[in-house]
Amino acid sequence: MKLDILAFGAHPDDVELSCSGTLIKAVTFGKKVGVVDFTCGELGTRGTVAQREQEAGQAAEIMGLSVREQLGFRDGFFQNEESHQLALIHMIRKYQPDVVLANAIRDRHPDHGRAAELAREACFKAGLQKVVTTDDEGNEQAAWRPRAVYHYIQSIPHTPDFIVDVSNMWETKIRAIKAYKTQFFDPNSEEPDTYISSPRFLEMIHSRAIHWGHEIGVQYGEGYTVGRTLGVNDIHSLL
Numbered sequence: 654m655k656l657d658i659l660a661f662g663a664h665p666d667d668v669e670l671s672c673s674g675t676l677i678k679a680v681t682f683g684k685k686v687g688v689v690d691f692t693c694g695e696l697g698t699r700g701t702v703a704q705r706e707q708e709a710g711q712a713a714e715i716m717g718l719s720v721r722e723q724l725g726f727r728d729g730f731f732q733n734e735e736s737h738q739l740a741l742i743h744m745i746r747k748y749q750p751d752v753v754l755a756n757a758i759r760d761r762h763p764d765h766g767r768a769a770e771l772a773r774e775a776c777f778k779a780g781l782q783k784v785v786t787t788d789d790e791g792n793e794q795a796a797w798r799p800r801a802v803y804h805y806i807q808s809i810p811h812t813p814d815f816i817v818d819v820s821n822m823w824e825t826k827i828r829a830i831k832a833y834k835t836q837f838f839d840p841n842s843e844e845p846d847t848y849i850s851s852p853r854f855l856e857m858i859h860s861r862a863i864h865w866g867h868e869i870g871v872q873y874g875e876g877y878t879v880g881r882t883l884g885v886n887d888i889h890s891l892l
Contacts, residue, residue, distance in 0.1 A: 654719060657684035659750035659799075661741070663768035664694040664728065665709040666833045670858060671805035672754050673716055674819025674826040674875050680717040681822070687720040688713065689744050691768055692728035699844040700835030712832040715825060720748070729764060733771040741775035743786045746794040753799045757807040758878060761848075769804055773880060776802050803877040813876030814883065816865045820872035823862070830855070 658679055662668040668676070668688050676686045690709065693702045700708075706723070713721040724740050731737055745753070755772035756765040778784050780798025788794050806813065819826065831837060835844065838852040848854065865874030885891060 654685065654687075654748060656687045656719065656748040656750045658686045658752045658754065659745070659748050660686070660688045660754040661691065661756065661768065661772045662688060663691045663731075663756050663762070663764040664697070665690050665692075665705050666694070666712075666830070666836055667756060667765070667807070668754070668805075669712050669716075669826070669829045669833070671757075671807055672875055672877075673712075673829045674822040674862075674873065675754070675805075675817045676718070677716050677822040677825050677829075678817070678819055685719045686717070687722070687748055687750075688716075688718055689722045689724060689741075691724050691726045691731060691771075692764070693723065693725065694728055696728040697836065698847045699842075699850060700833075704835050705833075708833045708835065712829040715829040715832060731764070731767070731771070733767055733774060737771055738775045738778060739784075739786060741772060742779040742784060743788075743794065745776060745779040745799065746786060746797045747788060749797045751800050753802045754877075755802055755804050757809065757811065758804050758880075759809060759811075761808040765807055773802055801879075803879055806876045806878065810861070811876070811878055813865065814879045816869050816874040816876050818866070818869060818871040818873075819862070819875050820866060823873045830858075 660668045679686050694705045695702050753776055756768040758769045759766045776799050780796050782796045786794045862873040865876045866872045
Protein backbone atom coordinates (compact mmCIF):
# COMPACT_ATOMS: atom_id res chain seq x y z
CA MET A 654 0.00 0.00 0.00
CA LYS A 655 1.45 3.35 -1.02
CA LEU A 656 0.81 6.14 1.47
CA ASP A 657 0.58 9.85 0.82
CA ILE A 658 1.73 10.71 4.36
CA LEU A 659 3.60 8.59 6.89
CA ALA A 660 3.93 10.01 10.41
CA PHE A 661 6.58 8.70 12.79
CA GLY A 662 6.23 8.96 16.57
CA ALA A 663 8.72 7.99 19.25
CA HIS A 664 5.79 7.02 21.49
CA PRO A 665 2.10 6.27 21.03
CA ASP A 666 0.28 9.63 21.42
CA ASP A 667 3.15 11.77 20.00
CA VAL A 668 1.36 11.98 16.66
CA GLU A 669 -2.08 12.56 18.16
CA LEU A 670 -0.91 15.49 20.26
CA SER A 671 1.14 17.17 17.56
CA CYS A 672 0.00 16.49 14.00
CA SER A 673 -3.24 14.49 14.09
CA GLY A 674 -5.29 17.43 12.79
CA THR A 675 -3.10 17.49 9.67
CA LEU A 676 -3.49 13.73 9.22
CA ILE A 677 -7.27 13.82 9.71
CA LYS A 678 -7.54 16.66 7.20
CA ALA A 679 -5.54 14.67 4.64
CA VAL A 680 -7.84 11.67 5.12
CA THR A 681 -10.91 13.86 4.46
CA PHE A 682 -9.23 14.87 1.18
CA GLY A 683 -8.98 11.20 0.19
CA LYS A 684 -5.30 10.76 1.02
CA LYS A 685 -3.87 7.55 2.44
CA VAL A 686 -2.22 8.16 5.79
CA GLY A 687 -0.30 5.92 8.16
CA VAL A 688 1.54 6.06 11.48
CA VAL A 689 4.58 4.12 12.68
CA ASP A 690 5.28 4.22 16.42
CA PHE A 691 8.88 3.54 17.42
CA THR A 692 8.18 2.27 20.95
CA CYS A 693 5.27 1.02 23.03
CA GLY A 694 5.83 3.80 25.57
CA GLU A 695 6.67 1.15 28.13
CA LEU A 696 8.58 3.56 30.37
CA GLY A 697 5.54 5.78 30.80
CA THR A 698 4.47 6.15 34.44
CA ARG A 699 0.78 5.56 33.73
CA GLY A 700 -0.85 2.63 31.98
CA THR A 701 0.50 -0.65 30.65
CA VAL A 702 1.86 -1.66 27.25
CA ALA A 703 -1.37 -3.54 26.55
CA GLN A 704 -3.45 -0.48 27.43
CA ARG A 705 -1.30 1.81 25.29
CA GLU A 706 -1.64 -0.60 22.36
CA GLN A 707 -5.43 -0.65 22.69
CA GLU A 708 -5.56 3.14 22.99
CA ALA A 709 -3.36 3.57 19.90
CA GLY A 710 -5.73 1.34 17.95
CA GLN A 711 -8.73 3.39 19.02
CA ALA A 712 -6.97 6.62 18.09
CA ALA A 713 -6.07 5.17 14.68
CA GLU A 714 -9.75 4.45 14.00
CA ILE A 715 -10.73 7.97 15.04
CA MET A 716 -8.12 9.48 12.72
CA GLY A 717 -9.09 7.22 9.82
CA LEU A 718 -5.60 5.80 9.32
CA SER A 719 -4.96 3.28 6.56
CA VAL A 720 -2.29 1.59 8.66
CA ARG A 721 -0.57 1.83 12.05
CA GLU A 722 2.54 -0.17 12.85
CA GLN A 723 4.70 -0.65 15.94
CA LEU A 724 8.48 -1.08 15.60
CA GLY A 725 9.07 -2.25 19.17
CA PHE A 726 12.17 -0.13 19.81
CA ARG A 727 13.20 0.18 23.47
CA ASP A 728 11.53 3.20 25.02
CA GLY A 729 14.20 5.60 26.23
CA PHE A 730 17.10 3.59 24.79
CA PHE A 731 16.72 3.43 20.99
CA GLN A 732 19.55 5.08 19.07
CA ASN A 733 20.18 6.67 15.70
CA GLU A 734 22.35 3.81 14.45
CA GLU A 735 22.34 1.20 11.70
CA SER A 736 19.83 -1.38 12.96
CA HIS A 737 17.26 1.25 13.91
CA GLN A 738 17.82 3.13 10.65
CA LEU A 739 17.29 -0.07 8.65
CA ALA A 740 13.99 -0.74 10.44
CA LEU A 741 12.75 2.71 9.41
CA ILE A 742 14.12 2.36 5.89
CA HIS A 743 12.12 -0.87 5.59
CA MET A 744 8.93 1.02 6.53
CA ILE A 745 9.67 3.95 4.23
CA ARG A 746 10.23 1.63 1.28
CA LYS A 747 7.23 -0.50 2.22
CA TYR A 748 4.79 2.43 2.17
CA GLN A 749 6.59 4.85 -0.20
CA PRO A 750 5.19 8.03 1.37
CA ASP A 751 5.45 11.34 -0.43
CA VAL A 752 5.63 13.18 2.90
CA VAL A 753 7.04 12.08 6.26
CA LEU A 754 6.09 13.81 9.51
CA ALA A 755 8.58 13.29 12.34
CA ASN A 756 9.17 14.22 15.96
CA ALA A 757 10.32 17.66 17.09
CA ILE A 758 13.97 18.42 16.35
CA ARG A 759 14.50 19.41 20.01
CA ASP A 760 12.19 18.75 22.92
CA ARG A 761 11.79 18.14 26.64
CA HIS A 762 11.83 14.34 26.18
CA PRO A 763 15.23 13.20 24.85
CA ASP A 764 13.56 10.47 22.75
CA HIS A 765 11.88 13.12 20.61
CA GLY A 766 14.96 14.87 19.29
CA ARG A 767 16.72 11.53 18.81
CA ALA A 768 13.70 10.22 16.89
CA ALA A 769 13.77 13.31 14.67
CA GLU A 770 17.41 12.68 13.71
CA LEU A 771 16.74 8.98 13.18
CA ALA A 772 13.77 9.67 10.90
CA ARG A 773 15.58 12.32 8.87
CA GLU A 774 18.64 10.14 8.30
CA ALA A 775 16.54 7.07 7.45
CA CYS A 776 14.53 9.06 4.89
CA PHE A 777 17.75 10.04 3.13
CA LYS A 778 19.29 6.56 3.20
CA ALA A 779 16.03 4.95 2.02
CA GLY A 780 16.77 6.60 -1.33
CA LEU A 781 20.20 5.00 -1.69
CA GLN A 782 20.11 1.94 -3.96
CA LYS A 783 23.13 0.34 -2.29
CA VAL A 784 21.41 0.26 1.10
CA VAL A 785 19.72 -3.14 0.83
CA THR A 786 16.54 -4.09 2.69
CA THR A 787 13.97 -6.81 2.10
CA ASP A 788 10.18 -6.81 2.31
CA ASP A 789 8.09 -9.07 4.54
CA GLU A 790 8.38 -11.90 1.97
CA GLY A 791 12.16 -11.61 1.70
CA ASN A 792 12.23 -9.75 -1.62
CA GLU A 793 14.65 -6.86 -2.08
CA GLN A 794 12.92 -3.50 -1.68
CA ALA A 795 13.23 -0.70 -4.19
CA ALA A 796 14.90 2.50 -3.04
CA TRP A 797 12.47 5.29 -2.10
CA ARG A 798 13.05 8.77 -0.74
CA PRO A 799 10.11 10.91 0.47
CA ARG A 800 9.74 14.26 -1.23
CA ALA A 801 9.66 16.08 2.11
CA VAL A 802 10.28 15.57 5.83
CA TYR A 803 8.53 17.96 8.21
CA HIS A 804 8.92 18.06 12.00
CA TYR A 805 5.91 18.64 14.19
CA ILE A 806 6.30 20.67 17.37
CA GLN A 807 5.87 19.13 20.81
CA SER A 808 6.40 20.46 24.35
CA ILE A 809 9.18 23.00 23.81
CA PRO A 810 7.90 25.92 21.71
CA HIS A 811 9.53 26.53 18.33
CA THR A 812 8.70 29.15 15.74
CA PRO A 813 6.92 27.25 12.95
CA ASP A 814 8.22 27.43 9.40
CA PHE A 815 4.62 26.84 8.29
CA ILE A 816 1.22 26.28 9.91
CA VAL A 817 -1.61 24.01 8.76
CA ASP A 818 -5.22 25.09 9.28
CA VAL A 819 -6.88 22.29 11.27
CA SER A 820 -9.92 24.21 12.47
CA ASN A 821 -12.52 21.78 11.10
CA MET A 822 -10.58 18.80 12.45
CA TRP A 823 -10.07 20.05 15.99
CA GLU A 824 -12.88 18.13 17.70
CA THR A 825 -11.77 14.88 16.03
CA LYS A 826 -8.16 15.57 17.06
CA ILE A 827 -9.24 15.96 20.68
CA ARG A 828 -11.17 12.68 20.49
CA ALA A 829 -8.02 10.96 19.20
CA ILE A 830 -5.95 12.41 22.06
CA LYS A 831 -8.53 11.41 24.66
CA ALA A 832 -8.46 7.83 23.38
CA TYR A 833 -5.36 7.61 25.60
CA LYS A 834 -7.42 7.45 28.77
CA THR A 835 -4.51 6.25 30.89
CA GLN A 836 -2.25 9.14 29.92
CA PHE A 837 -4.23 12.36 30.13
CA PHE A 838 -6.29 14.14 32.74
CA ASP A 839 -8.98 12.02 34.36
CA PRO A 840 -10.33 13.23 37.72
CA ASN A 841 -11.27 9.65 38.61
CA SER A 842 -7.84 8.15 37.90
CA GLU A 843 -5.84 6.77 40.82
CA GLU A 844 -2.60 6.66 38.80
CA PRO A 845 0.34 8.95 39.71
CA ASP A 846 0.32 12.50 38.41
CA THR A 847 2.65 13.17 35.47
CA TYR A 848 3.72 16.06 33.28
CA ILE A 849 1.11 15.20 30.62
CA SER A 850 -1.71 14.11 32.97
CA SER A 851 -2.13 17.64 34.32
CA PRO A 852 -5.17 19.47 32.89
CA ARG A 853 -2.78 22.35 32.16
CA PHE A 854 -0.97 20.20 29.59
CA LEU A 855 -4.03 19.84 27.35
CA GLU A 856 -4.79 23.52 27.96
CA MET A 857 -1.33 24.27 26.53
CA ILE A 858 -2.04 22.15 23.44
CA HIS A 859 -5.33 24.00 22.98
CA SER A 860 -3.97 27.49 23.52
CA ARG A 861 -0.96 26.90 21.26
CA ALA A 862 -3.27 25.75 18.45
CA ILE A 863 -5.36 28.89 18.93
CA HIS A 864 -2.20 31.02 18.80
CA TRP A 865 -0.99 29.37 15.60
CA GLY A 866 -4.46 29.62 14.10
CA HIS A 867 -4.51 33.32 14.93
CA GLU A 868 -1.21 33.78 13.11
CA ILE A 869 -2.77 32.57 9.84
CA GLY A 870 -6.27 33.95 10.39
CA VAL A 871 -8.08 30.73 11.30
CA GLN A 872 -9.35 29.13 14.53
CA TYR A 873 -6.80 26.35 15.08
CA GLY A 874 -3.41 25.53 13.55
CA GLU A 875 -0.63 22.95 13.78
CA GLY A 876 2.94 24.16 13.37
CA TYR A 877 5.89 22.50 11.63
CA THR A 878 9.60 23.13 11.20
CA VAL A 879 11.73 22.08 8.24
CA GLY A 880 15.34 21.11 7.77
CA ARG A 881 15.65 22.64 4.32
CA THR A 882 14.18 25.64 2.51
CA LEU A 883 10.64 25.19 1.22
CA GLY A 884 9.91 25.82 -2.45
CA VAL A 885 6.66 26.47 -4.31
CA ASN A 886 5.72 26.32 -7.99
CA ASP A 887 4.16 29.79 -8.00
CA ILE A 888 3.49 32.63 -5.60
CA HIS A 889 -0.23 31.81 -5.35
CA SER A 890 0.62 28.52 -3.62
CA LEU A 891 1.47 30.58 -0.55
CA LEU A 892 -2.08 31.85 -0.09
